[in-house]
Amino acid sequence: MLNSLSGRFLILTTVFVMLAEVLIFVPSIARFREDFLLNRLERAQIASLALLADDMLAEELEAELLENAGVYNVVLRRDEMRQLMLSSPIPGQIAQTYDLRMASAWVLIRDAMLRLGDRDNQIIRVIGEPVRDAGLLIEITMETEPLRMAMIDYGLRILALSLFISIITASMLFLAVRALLVRPIRSVVGYMQRYANAPEDARGIISPNASVTELREAEDALLMLQTQLTHALKQRERLAQLGGAVAKVSHDLRNILTSAQLFTDRIETSDDPLVRRMAPKLVGSITRAVSLCESTLAFGRAEEPAPTLTMVDLRDVIADVVASEALAVGDAEIEFGMEIAEGMTVRADPEQLFRIVMNLVRNARQAIAATGKPGTILIAASQSDEEWHIEISDTGPGLPPKAREHLFTPFQGGMRKGGSGLGLAIAAELVRGHGGDLRLKETDRTGTSFDIRLPRGDETF
Ligand SMILES: Nc1ncnc2c1ncn2[C@@H]1O[C@H](COP(=O)(O)OP(=O)(O)OP(=O)(O)O)[C@@H](O)[C@H]1O
Ligand SMILES: [Mg+2]
Incomplete structure (x- = not known):
């Protein structure tokens, strides 16, 4: 199965689709993380705008706003002079600061991968640009666990999707390869085997009908080979029969000529001088004929x-x-x-x-x-x-x-x-x-x- 053409195609397709999925996965998970953080920034920005209406917010309201935004602190710098700020107690040290304003794609990808690999729940600071030009800068403080969970969730969904796609693609390719390649190749091989077993059986001679060009060429070549070979075989058979017949004729012709040779021995002692003179020539001719028969005999025999x-x-x-x-x-x-x-x-x-x-x-x-x-x-x-x-x-x-x-x-x-x-x-x-x-x-x-x-x-x- 694994050594068959369709088996190989099945494995290769699965591998290639998975590879392609990895190439898609890395940038999209980085993109997902960026979107997640930008979304937090936006929600925090909206929460901070409540301060514009009321300079002194009640402490419960402030806590509720921050919780809804999913952050501990927000600082929205409106311009050089003014800034809005919501804050609640941070449970620990800020471990890292990420500035989204000038992060390159490479940095985003690296940070996303590091985040996926880091099991600790950290407090991080994220800096970005406020949406709708609402100020110079926005800065939030948040924990990383929800971010990492969402990323894992997203990754698993991509994995499941790519598995599904690769299974579908691979099985479709498997079927296509079988129909387009494997079956015609098997048929050609079948013709070859049948022909090899019984070259005289006309059913072993292929009738080309493949639609794939290369296979059609193979079929045509096989047909030509079979036609020529069959022709050669028939000719050889005929020649073998002819050779056999010639061998037998030669054998008995030689025997007959040997008898004639004996007669000529007597002619040599004839009283007629003319006959005596001819005798050696006759003997010579018959001897040549006998040796011709003998050399012909060296070639084989038949029925x-x-x-x-x-x-x-x-x-x-x-x-x-x-x-x-x-x-x-x-x-x-x-x-x-x-x-x-x-x-x-x-x-x-x-x-x-x-x-x-x-x-x-x-x-x-x-x-x-x-x-x-x-x-x-x-x-x-x-x-x-x-x-x-x-x-x-x-x-x-x-x-x-x-x-x-x-x-x-x-x-x-x-x-x-x-x-x-x-x-x-x-x-x-x-x-x-x-x-x-x-x-x-x-x-x-x-x-x-x-x-x-x-x-x-x-x-x-
Ligand atoms: N009656 C016999 N007595 C002794 N040996 C014999 C006798 N008949 C055949 N043989 C031996 O068997 C051999 C084979 O005989 P066979 O007739 O097949 O071939 P050949 O006589 O040698 O050649 P060819 O008959 O083709 O001219 C002979 O060479 C001879 O040695
Ligand atoms: Mg003999």
């Missing part, structure tokens, strides 16, 4: 498009994979085996299924080739009521520990020199797109096997 599912003959797809991988075997002694029932079909996207199996078989082939020993790669398929299984097993050296830790994580599990560590991640993602999953079934020093599970679901599809 594959949804598969277009059809019933595909599994043997056909696997035979394609084996044929293209067998070409790449080269000098190594690697045998391919296929245990798939004649005419077995699975529901899959043929292109994607080819890429899935291709990635797994290629990994196995590369792993066996790296050992320099002979080996076997077996692709077996089975089916149950709910699902199809395609198992790719090899007699290779098994997955290295780091590859096992980061299995299916893009760019992380790749241990092979020249590999990008995307193959298994892509295969797993494609299988997931079919509603199935890719699993490492087992791996040890005698070999590795992966299992592709595809759900059957509704086959009439």
Whole structure:
């Protein structure tokens, strides 16, 4: 509350109003004292005029006149020669004399403050000018207690009034600040928070409507910021998707090109001299294309498009994979085996299924080739009521520990020199797109096997 904007305003207003009241209080209490004394002088002057009618007043009448005027003595000097004088016994010594005729404002203020602070009831003499030019000078003797009491009374009234004014002013300011500043600021902050939580939610975008200029500027600036940011976010998202798509295309394009590279190896041994002469150029171009794909792969990946599912003959797809991988075997002694029932079909996207199996078989082939020993790669398929299984097993050296830790994580599990560590991640993602999953079934020093599970679901599809 006290740290809030309206709370601060409440406190500051109260303090400022009180300060202003003090500035008013000091001169007005001095003024009050002066008026009080002048009033006493005037009343005393009127009382003394009774002497003009009757030179010798009765003692009781004189006492009564003085009491009504609130003074002990009056001396009214009419001119150099004549003066009127009323007097009654003074209960004590005259403590001080005040001459109002030439008192400066500063002296009046000082005397008023001293009077307020002095608790003793004193006898004082006050000198002033008679009203209506009734003489040269008037002088009275009076006690200070009634004066001080009246001053305190007056001060308390000023205090109460200033309290009242400051409370009213402060609360009005409090409400005004809330309506004019706090609520619009809160609304702007609310928009900021909502936008920060969900930048794609259009409800977080502000519609400027503040009437206070500075707030309106803040709202406009926020709107501009949000518009630009949303635009940038959308663009970034689109670019990320594009980058992902390019990465995948590059990955598999590289694999295809690697196969082409193997063909060109054979072309180099052709009998036709022209073909032989072209071969190195072809090899050079393909190598450049492969490295271009590889550097593109360094940029990131994203979701594959949804598969277009059809019933595909599994043997056909696997035979394609084996044929293209067998070409790449080269000098190594690697045998391919296929245990798939004649005419077995699975529901899959043929292109994607080819890429899935291709990635797994290629990994196995590369792993066996790296050992320099002979080996076997077996692709077996089975089916149950709910699902199809395609198992790719090899007699290779098994997955290295780091590859096992980061299995299916893009760019992380790749241990092979020249590999990008995307193959298994892509295969797993494609299988997931079919509603199935890719699993490492087992791996040890005698070999590795992966299992592709595809759900059957509704086959009439
Ligand atoms: N059948 C396997 N036997 C032994 N190790 C394997 C086998 N399959 C994968 N690996 C290991 O797992 C790593 C990750 O494989 P992945 O296919 O994801 O990437 P990569 O083959 O290195 O690169 P890319 O396939 O993107 O060209 C490989 O580098 C390899 O070390
Ligand atoms: Mg691979």
